[in-house]
Amino acid sequence: MRHVAQDGTDRLDDQAFAEWLAGRAGAALTALRDQQGFADPAALKDAGDRRSHELLTTALGRWRPADAVLSEEQADARRAWSAGERADRLDAERVWIIDPLDGTREFSEAGRTDWAVHVALWRRSAGPDGGLVAGAVGMPARTTLDGGQLVLGTGCPTPPPADGPIRIAVSRSRPPAFVDELVQLLDAQAVPMGSAGVKVCAVVTGEVDAYVHAGGQYEWDSAAPVAVALGAGMHASRIDGSPLRYNRADPRLPDLLVCRPDLADPLLDAIARTGVEMPASAVTGSPGQAFG
Numbered sequence: 001m002r003h004v005a006q007d008g009t010d011r012l013d014d015q016a017f018a019e020w021l022a023g024r025a026g027a028a029l030t031a032l033r034d035q036q037g038f039a040d041p042a043a044l045k046d047a048g049d050r051r052s053h054e055l056l057t058t059a060l061g062r063w064r065p066a067d068a069v070l071s072e073e074q075a076d077a078r079r080a081w082s083a084g085e086r087a088d089r090l091d092a093e094r095v096w097i098i099d100p101l102d103g104t105r106e107f108s109e110a111g112r113t114d115w116a117v118h119v120a121l122w123r124r125s126a127g128p129d130g131g132l133v134a135g136a137v138g139m140p141a142r143t144t145l146d147g148g149q150l151v152l153g154t155g156c157p158t159p160p161p162a163d164g165p166i167r168i169a170v171s172r173s174r175p176p177a178f179v180d181e182l183v184q185l186l187d188a189q190a191v192p193m194g195s196a197g198v199k200v201c202a203v204v205t206g207e208v209d210a211y212v213h214a215g216g217q218y219e220w221d222s223a224a225p226v227a228v229a230l231g232a233g234m235h236a237s238r239i240d241g242s243p244l245r246y247n248r249a250d251p252r253l254p255d256l257l258v259c260r261p262d263l264a265d266p267l268l269d270a271i272a273r274t275g276v277e278m279p280a281s282a283v284t285g286s287p288g289q290a291f292g
């Protein structure tokens with residue numbers, strides 16, 4: 001007999017399910033922050049990573065049991081697999097790529113709202129390299145007009161162009177080495193904030209015009225945010241303009257540009273002019289391939 005969940009989660013489509021999951025994990029993280037407080041930031045970070053990972057993987061196991069999962073908090077998540085020994089996800093049709101707590105540092109600082117939960121679904125059949133087909137970024141410490149926690153999915157509108165200098169979101173703690181030069185070249189402003197998901201969502205809502213990162217990141221840091229950005233008609237690519245590819249044997253995906261489409265060429269040109277070393281592993285092609 002088919003199991004029918006009382007809360008109806010097995011009837012949700014993948015996008016609605018991703019949003020629901022991000023919201024559930026976000027509520028658990030908010031409760032944890034309230035219970036535990038900020039006296040021991042390291043303990044709070046660990047507890048947050050663990051609780052959200054457990055909640056997400058338990059829910060995925062229950063409602064999407066046939067699917068593979070790539071989570072930052074899995075023991076072998078960072079392993080680069082070789083041909084001889086493969087993770088299950090490398091042969092799976094459907095892989096949930098999740099970051100249970102992005103912006104962990106900010107999560108452990110009182111008063112900060114720039115941390116997020118990332119839930120994305122990648123499908124092999126979505127393109128020649130597979131593609132992202134659903135994604136949600138939950139920002140549990142930020143609220144909607146009716147007081148609920150803010151969760152962005154793939155149905156956001158494209159923000160209109162803004163006047164004034166280009167505002168570029170960058171990491172608070174590990175901005176790309178070329179940011180000062182980039183800002184000078186474009187007469188732009190750097191806007192530091194935590195969490196890759198929060199920065200991409202800031203582009204989607206028009207709070208900033210672009211997010212640039214380089215120097216290190218993994219697939220889970222950008223998969224769900226990039227699904228949200230592509231769904232809103234944004235440009236998303238590596239910093240040399242090549243496509244972002246997910247569910248690779250090596251999960252490192254160290255650089256990223258997300259911006260309004262009209263800014264992609266000027267930003268990619270300016271990044272190249274800084275003389276930054278371009279990603280050797282990137283392949284050429286259309287950035288749109290990432291969203292199936």
Ligand SMILES: Nc1ncnc2c1ncn2[C@@H]1O[C@H](COP(=O)(O)O)[C@@H](OP(=O)(O)O)[C@H]1O
Pocket residue numbers: 072099101102103104105170171172173174193194195196214215216217218221
């Ligand atoms: N140089 C680097 N190497 C590895 N991961 C990095 C990195 N810079 C940023 N990240 C990761 O990208 C996410 C967003 O970073 P930031 O808030 O600095 O913009 C964080 O994820 P987690 O919080 O999930 O670890 C962080 O660990």
Ligand SMILES: [Mg+2]
Pocket residue numbers: 099101102103196220221
């Ligand atoms: Mg992360």
